[in-house]
Amino acid sequence: MAxxxxxxxxxxxxxLLETAAGLFYAEGIKGVGVDRILSEAGTTRATMYRHFxxxxxxxxxxxxxxxxxxxxxxxxxxxAGGSPTELVAAVIEGIAEDATRYHRRGCPFINAAAxxxxxxxxxxxxxxxxxxxxxxxxxxxLDAASVADAERVAASLVLLRDAALVGVxxxxxxxxxxxxxxxxxxxxxx
Amino acid sequence: MAxxxxxxxxxxxxxLLETAAGLFYAEGIKGVGVDRILSEAGTTRATMYRHFxxxxxxxxxxxxxxxxxxxxxxxxxxxAGGSPTELVAAVIEGIAEDATRYHRRGCPFINAAAxxxxxxxxxxxxxxxxxxxxxxxxxxxLDAASVADAERVAASLVLLRDAALVGVxxxxxxxxxxxxxxxxxxxxxx
DNA sequence: GTGTAGAAAGAACGTTCGTTCTACTATGGC
DNA sequence: GCCATAGTAGAACGAACGTTCTTTCTACAC
Numbered sequence: 001m002a003x004x005x006x007x008x009x010x011x012x013x014x015x016l017l018e019t020a021a022g023l024f025y026a027e028g029i030k031g032v033g034v035d036r037i038l039s040e041a042g043t044t045r046a047t048m049y050r051h052f053x054x055x056x057x058x059x060x061x062x063x064x065x066x067x068x069x070x071x072x073x074x075x076x077x078x079x080a081g082g083s084p085t086e087l088v089a090a091v092i093e094g095i096a097e098d099a100t101r102y103h104r105r106g107c108p109f110i111n112a113a114a115x116x117x118x119x120x121x122x123x124x125x126x127x128x129x130x131x132x133x134x135x136x137x138x139x140x141x142l143d144a145a146s147v148a149d150a151e152r153v154a155a156s157l158v159l160l161r162d163a164a165l166v167g168v169x170x171x172x173x174x175x176x177x178x179x180x181x182x183x184x185x186x187x188x189x190x
Numbered sequence: 191m192a193x194x195x196x197x198x199x200x201x202x203x204x205x206l207l208e209t210a211a212g213l214f215y216a217e218g219i220k221g222v223g224v225d226r227i228l229s230e231a232g233t234t235r236a237t238m239y240r241h242f243x244x245x246x247x248x249x250x251x252x253x254x255x256x257x258x259x260x261x262x263x264x265x266x267x268x269x270a271g272g273s274p275t276e277l278v279a280a281v282i283e284g285i286a287e288d289a290t291r292y293h294r295r296g297c298p299f300i301n302a303a304a305x306x307x308x309x310x311x312x313x314x315x316x317x318x319x320x321x322x323x324x325x326x327x328x329x330x331x332l333d334a335a336s337v338a339d340a341e342r343v344a345a346s347l348v349l350l351r352d353a354a355l356v357g358v359x360x361x362x363x364x365x366x367x368x369x370x371x372x373x374x375x376x377x378x379x380x
Numbered sequence: 381g382t383g384t385a386g387a388a389a390g391a392a393c394g395t396t397c398g399t400t401c402t403a404c405t406a407t408g409g410c
Numbered sequence: 411g412c413c414a415t416a417g418t419a420g421a422a423c424g425a426a427c428g429t430t431c432t433t434t435c436t437a438c439a440c
Contacts, residue, residue, distance in 0.1 A: 223426065223427060223428080224427080224428060224429090225426080225427085225428095235428095235429080235430085236430090236431085236432095239429075239430080244428070244429075245427095245428065245429095
């Protein structure tokens, strides 16, 4: 099974979250029971319920964690320096690479949304916040690079990223080339 | 709740499938139990297990039904006459309209794939077949309309349709305009 | 009429679900 | 030494899961 083993030494809470995140992403949320998480994290029920009010809180923490990771990517890319145009290219490249490397089972947020129909629930609100942040951040980056109609282009890029993640999952890696080409054309990069 | 009531008169099997399809799409598959389906379809366990070996067969039938409906759309559009180019335009328009009208909760196949990680399982095979058919049918339509590089353009269109369905679900109807514009540009329609 | 099949009704199966609980142990601060 | 905290261990809860079963009733074919 080669489960991504949360290093024995880390805290139970970290192991719990890391294990849950891995399982939720790999197998879907409703398809994974707390017993699975507990046994693979090597901890017990009491410990889990000490740190999280319930399973849904674990789901929320999983998505918040995913959100934080992606924000980290952006922060790192921004700090890495380079012209605004280079940053735009780096973002597109980063999305393509992420899809084929770390997100071969699709987008965690889209997948979660498939299982959580209630648009007012906590889970969907986290998804909503993430997507809003992503779109506006993209718009800011594009605007800095003097891309015309940054808002609209950003919306298109979000669409394309969704498609790339779904496509790599269901159709294979060839999709990432399609994404790169289309995205670069949309933002006006040769 | 205003459940889409499967007309009392239809056969138990039809009511079962219709109800299950509605519930699976609206609330996710693992999130719906057979008891729910049974009570909303107004039938009993014994009847269900006479017609379907189990829940998974019901899921499979739901996706096959969805597949058949979409193939029906294509057949109808093709029979409606018109030039190949008009057919291409009609397909794009049909997708945009479908997303905002009948598939406001996203793509049934993408949503199902989120819950079924096993690529070799029956469910994922149905999804695979559907996507392959869709892409190749699109390529044929584009080729007939003398669109250059029909295969590649078809792949792009599949991507865009995925994005449109996800986008309308999570971001709202404005996405459908983005889809129309981008899709028409990709296939070379003014 | 008799026989057969499909549907309704509902009890019951064992399993798993998420959750709560008690009891015991190890750790660290005062 | 003492208390609080956080961990382990495991029993137990009621509810829901998917599935199997028996029984009764209706309808249509022969």
